[in-house]
Amino acid sequence: MILAQQQRALTMLFKIEARAEPSRQMALAAPLIATGLTIVISSIFFLTLGLNPFLTLYTFFVEPLTTKNGLSEWLLKASPLILIACGLSIGFRANVWNIGAEGQLIMGAITATGVGLFLPFQESGLLLPLMAVAGVIGGMAWAAIPAFLRDRMNTNEILVTLMLTYIAALILSWLVHGPWRDPEGFNFPQTALLPNQGMFGVFDYAYRLNTSIFITVVVVVLTWVFTERSFLGYKMSVGGAAPSAARFAGFSSSASIWIGLLASGAAAGLAGMMEVAGPLGQLSPQISPGYGFAAIIVAFIGRLNAIGIVLGGLLLSLLYLGGETVQLSLGLPSSIALIFQGMLLFFLLASNFLINFRFRKIAMRAH
Amino acid sequence: MLTPQAVQKLFETLRQLSDEGCSILYISHKLDEVRDLCQSATVLRNGQVTGETDPRKATSAELARMMVGSDLPEMMVESSELSNAPILSVSNLTLEAESVTGRSLKSISLEAYGGEIVGIAGVSGNGQGELAAAISGERITNAAEDVVLEGRPIGHLDAGKRRDLGLGFVPEERLGRGAVPPYELSENALLTAHRKGMVKHGMANRKKAREFASHVIDKYKVKANGPEAKAHGLSGGNLQKFIVGREIELDPRALLISQPTWGVDVGAAAHVRQTLIDISRSGQAVIVISEELEELFESCDRIYVICHGKLSQSLNRAETDVEDVGLLMTGIGSQTNDSGSTTEGFDYAV
Incomplete structure (x- = not known):
């Protein structure tokens, strides 16, 4: 009897098939499904650890936002994620896979700091704009290397951008340990502090959030206009969705490569500049907690759409904060926080699958 | 794809097989071949049987009517x-x-x-x-x-x-070359018809693209749920009519x-x-x-x-x-x- 039931269960087959049209309901429902699954599975997970799931989830998602400092930190961390993800989405839509935004961020931070510390405009109001320009150029220049190699020699930009990240990190390390080390810094591997004219103003001296967040807002709007409304953005998207159609229409693939990499490099370089001219105030060996890599996740959670990226950036930033909060107030190990973060991101990206595909039960065969 | 000579060779073989007592189910949209080869024919349209006939006695036009549902227009050359x-x-x-x-x-x-x-x-x-x-x-x-x-x-x-x-061009692959599969017809209009005043100051004019797509849909009798229909949701024939229409409208x-x-x-x-x-x-x-x-x-x-x-x-x-x-x-x-x-x-x- 049991065997027969098992056999029947085995013959209950499901087929995955592509939808003729992407489902609009699913596009809205997917994040809810992901959230629901995360809450259910993580509750089980927390229960097995002897934790109260309600309290833990509350500590993770709500507690960080109950203080002004929490809100400030939330936006401060979301800003570079959103900025970089906006740049990445432009390339990703065209199948240009810049994985090395972290390296471009570092180079942007280096060039911006170089301008801030060593140019003779220390007291000028022009210093901050010049640093921003230097950051953009630094990120773009670092991204131009894989663009050139991909365009001329057909190298794989995924590998090149990733490997250049390590080179950038080592250049940074060399600078702060060597030539740029602050002579009055007690031998710590860091540069001197940037002059006041080279720092973004904060809204309130009690909190770290600064005016650079307006730059991110502007970039989000520009990205939306570029991807959703401009003809160049359309041409690049065609190259990503159907390369043969782009060739058929005469859209240049090397333009897509250059624009995709330079735009993301510029955004990452600017984010690096905003970090040093904002919360950091100087260069040190670790200037980014992996914003450049996390922004890849943000871009995909946001489905490569500027508005989605804002939501994705806010979510990931909250996950960072929540992870810290549960460690501090509940004493959870950081690995638990990481498992939870991974779970949510996994469900979010996996449920997007349902927008374009569906499961269909195949008729049961009687044995 | 076979040359006419190879088709004749194939038919000889098939006839020999059927003479030896083998039943053959031959699926084709080529009416002449069906009339030449088969003893009875079942015609399908939209997943339904629309007629059964002896193709040796029916004319190509009669078979076509069953397939299409109406008389084929005569070619005007x-x-x-x-x-x-x-x-x-x-x-x-x-x-x-x-x-x-x-x-x-x-x-x-x-x-x-x-x-x-x-x-x-x-x-x-x-x-x-x-x-x-x-x-x-x-x-x-x-x-x-x-x-x-x-x-x-x-x-x-x-x-x-x-x-x-x-120079106009309609490629043999409609999905992925002549049209971008997940894009709406209006977005696919933009693919080549953007040169008909659909781009201003670098911005794509979606409204004009929609109008152009609607015009092509009406004029070339494309069966689609309007210019918002996704290209990969159309049947091969209707997408082909859309692409041909789009290229011809570029004059x-x-x-x-x-x-x-x-x-x-x-x-x-x-x-x-x-x-x-x-x-x-x-x-x-x-x-x-x-x-x-x-x-x-x-x-x-x-x-x-x-x-x-x-x-x-x-x-x-x-x-x-x-x-x-x-x-x-x-x-x-x-x-x-x-x-x-x-x-x-x-x-x-x-």
């Missing part, structure tokens, strides 16, 4: 005046294959005048794809003069610039169309063919690459045959027949051309 000079000409085009499975083109020359439809016949994989890409601009040729449009060398230009100068001087009726139902195929005849009669040059000899003989004024990457001399439709062209397709045919010389520069290898 009027004679026309040719332009003085060729609108599109390819001269001595040689192009290396891009991949090991590709076919190299060997000194191909052809001309298409305004007012005529020129066919290119051949068994698939003999260089049709490479020739189409070289003419359309998806591949740049070695010398600019290899392809000339209205006296202007265009071999060095990409597909977009060639389209700007008046090209010369139109190259590859496999115009592949996977297209009989009704839509007749519509596409009539459209091609109409635009050629209004003074445009039309080049049709097809494996369907019936189709070429029905609508073309002249036919070239491509085999092993080489192109035959041009054959006037009135002076040739399926037999001749079929032999040329296999590369073993003798051929006569306009001036009566034979088999010059032709490849005999099989």
Whole structure:
């Protein structure tokens, strides 16, 4: 009897098939499904650890936002994620896979700091704009290397951008340990502090959030206009969705490569500049907690759409904060926080699958 | 795809098998073959049986009516005046294959005048794809003069610039080449019709694109849920009508169309063919690459045959027949051309 039931269960087959049209309901429902699954599975997970799931989830998602400092930190961390993800989405839509935004961020931070510390405009109001320009150029220049190699020699930009990240990190390390080390810094591997004219103003001296967040807002709007409304953005998207159609229409693939990499490099370089001219105030060996890599996740959670990226950036930033909060107030190990973060991101990206595909039960065969 | 001679050989074998007592279920949309071969026929349309008949007694028109649901329009082919000079000409085009499975083109020359439809016949994989890409601009040729449009060398230009100068192209792959599958028809209108005032200050005018798509849908009788329908949601025939319509609405001087009726139902195929005849009669040059000899003989004024990457001399439709062209397709045919010389520069290898 049991065997027969098992056999029947085995013959209950499901087929995955592509939808003729992407489902609009699913596009809205997917994040809810992901959230629901995360809450259910993580509750089980927390229960097995002897934790109260309600309290833990509350500590993770709500507690960080109950203080002004929490809100400030939330936006401060979301800003570079959103900025970089906006740049990445432009390339990703065209199948240009810049994985090395972290390296471009570092180079942007280096060039911006170089301008801030060593140019003779220390007291000028022009210093901050010049640093921003230097950051953009630094990120773009670092991204131009894989663009050139991909365009001329057909190298794989995924590998090149990733490997250049390590080179950038080592250049940074060399600078702060060597030539740029602050002579009055007690031998710590860091540069001197940037002059006041080279720092973004904060809204309130009690909190770290600064005016650079307006730059991110502007970039989000520009990205939306570029991807959703401009003809160049359309041409690049065609190259990503159907390369043969782009060739058929005469859209240049090397333009897509250059624009995709330079735009993301510029955004990452600017984010690096905003970090040093904002919360950091100087260069040190670790200037980014992996914003450049996390922004890849943000871009995909946001489905490569500027508005989605804002939501994705806010979510990931909250996950960072929540992870810290549960460690501090509940004493959870950081690995638990990481498992939870991974779970949510996994469900979010996996449920997007349902927008374009569906499961269909195949008729049961009687044995 | 088989040559007419090979089809006859296949039919002999099938008849022999059925004489020996084997039952054969033959699925085809080629009405002549069904009438030639089968003793009874069941006609399907939209997943439903629409008729059963003895094809030996029925006419092609009767079978077609069951398939399409209405009478096929008669082809209207009027004679026309040719332009003085060729609108599109390819001269001595040689192009290396891009991949090991590709076919190299060997000194191909052809001309298409305004007012005529020129066919290119051949068994698939003999260089049709490479020739189409070289003419359309998806591949740049070695010398600019290899392809000339209205006296202007265009071999060095990409597909977009060639389209700007008046060269239209409909590729055989509709999904992924002629259209972007997950995009709406209005977005697919933008793909090539953006040059009709749909871009201003670098911004795409979605409203104009929607209007253009609606216009094409109405004029070319595309069955779709409006300009918002996704390209991959359309049937092959309807998407083909949309792409053909889009390219014709750009008002090209010369139109190259590859496999115009592949996977297209009989009704839509007749519509596409009539459209091609109409635009050629209004003074445009039309080049049709097809494996369907019936189709070429029905609508073309002249036919070239491509085999092993080489192109035959041009054959006037009135002076040739399926037999001749079929032999040329296999590369073993003798051929006569306009001036009566034979088999010059032709490849005999099989």
